Structure formats: structure tokens, C-alpha cells
Amino acid sequence: xxxxxxxxxxxxxxxxxxxxxxxxxxxxxxxxxxxxxxxxxxxxxxxxxxxxxxxxxxxxxxxxxxxxxxxxxxxxxxxxxxxxxxxxxxxxxxxxxxxxxxxxxxxxxxxxxxxxxxxxxxxxxxxxxxxxxxxxxxxxxxxxxxxxxxxxxxxxxxxxxxxxxxxx
Numbered sequence: 001x002x003x004x005x006x007x008x009x010x011x012x013x014x015x016x017x018x019x020x021x022x023x024x025x026x027x028x029x030x031x032x033x034x035x036x037x038x039x040x041x042x043x044x045x046x047x048x049x050x051x052x053x054x055x056x057x058x059x060x061x062x063x064x065x066x067x068x069x070x071x072x073x074x075x076x077x078x079x080x081x082x083x084x085x086x087x088x089x090x091x092x093x094x095x096x097x098x099x100x101x102x103x104x105x106x107x108x109x110x111x112x113x114x115x116x117x118x119x120x121x122x123x124x125x126x127x128x129x130x131x132x133x134x135x136x137x138x139x140x141x142x143x144x145x146x147x148x149x150x151x152x153x154x155x156x157x158x159x160x161x162x163x164x165x166x167x168x
Contacts (some may be wrong), residue, residue, distance in 0.1 A: 002038050004078040007071060008111050011044060011057035013100040014065045015107060016129045017115050020122035021066045034074040038082040039064025046086035048098040056110065059083070060101055068112035092140050099136055 029036070040063035044055040061068055062084065071079055086094060108114065120128070 002080060002082045005041070005059060005081050007068065007077060007079050007113075009057050009059055010039070010041060010068060010079060010081070010112060011055050011060045011101060012065055012068070012104050012109050012112060012114070013060050013062055013097050014129065015100075015103055015109060015118065015132075016125050017066055017069060017119045018122045018125035019119050021125075022070070022119055025066050025070045029070050029074070031074045034071055034076050035080070036067040036071065037064070038080040039068050040084055041081045042084050042086055042089065042094075042097065046094070047101060048094055055101060055105070060097060061112070062097060065112065065115070069115040072112045072115075092137070095140055096133065096136055100133070103132075 025036070039061055041059040041061055044058055044060050047055070047060050049055075059081070064079075068079055089097075104110070109118070
């Protein structure tokens with residue numbers, strides 16, 4: 001389901017942005033009429049909590065962080081968003097998003113505006129963010145295998161092929 005939601009109602013699930021991806025969005029973005037593809041969000045209530053820290057925003061961004069940040073920079077108040085159904089997201093992916101949101105809350109990243117000062121080289125982004133997600137994914141897979149006795153995987157923490165290549 002697609003709808004416009006206030007940009008400040010979008011809790012990021014990512015700590016860093018890639019300068020390369022940011023340049024890519026800025027190449028096609030029209031600051032006077034910024035209208036990117038919808039960002040993907042989950043209702044925050046559907047993302048498991050890691051500790052007692054609650055998410056204040058009603059939605060968690062799971063794809064489109066760079067577009068959301070550029071929208072903020074262009075003065076956009078609402079984002080075209082596609083609300084994902086948590087039942088369509090694998091359990092491991094929901095757990096990874098929960099950890100990512102927890103990391104964001106620890107770093108006081110609560111809206112797309114908070115990416116100011118958090119844009120890094122693409123290489124640093126891959127090492128520090130994507131690498132961190134892959135490490136978490138490996139730990140969760142290992143725990144999942146121990147619990148269920150089977151191997152499961154999800155595509156979280158790597159580059160996607162969308163326009164801005166955000167981590168999913």
C-alpha cells in the first residue's frame with residue numbers, strides 16, 4: 001500500500017549513507033519537485049524491540065534512506081512510501097531491522113534529517129555499515145540454525161539494485 005507519510009514519522013534503520021549513492025540521487029533529483037520512488041517502510045509496531053527503548057515514530061524505513069535524506073534536504077515534508085506487511089518479511093530480516101533501529105536510537109538517529117554529518121565514502125559505507133549488517137546476519141543465521149536445525153537466509157545488509165542502492 002502506497003501513501004504519503006510525514007518525513008518525521010520515519011525512523012531510519014541505517015547508520016550511514018554512502019556519498020556515492022548520495023551523488024547518484026542528486027544527479028536525477030529535481031529539488032523544486034522532488035518525487036522519488038516510494039521509500040519502503042514497516043509499521044514500527046511490527047519490528048521487534050531489542051530492549052526497553054521504544055521507537056517514537058510510527059514507521060521504520062527499510063529501503064530508501066538516501067532518497068529520504070535528499071527529500072529532507074529539499075524541504076519535503078512528506079514521503080511517498082510503500083508500507084510493507086511484516087508477514088511478508090522473514091523473521092531474520094525483522095530481527096536485523098530491530099537491531100539496526102536499536103543502533104540508530106543509540107546514535108540519536110530518529111529521522112532522515114539525522115543523516116547530516118553521517119555521509120561517508122562508499123568504501124567506508126561498505127566496511128562499516130554493510131559489513132556490520134553482514135556480521136549481525138551471520139550471528140542470527142547461526143542462532144537460527146541452532147534453534148531450528150536448518151539453514152535460513154535473508155537478503156539484508158547488502159546493496160540493492162534500486163536507484164539509490166540503499167541497504168535493505
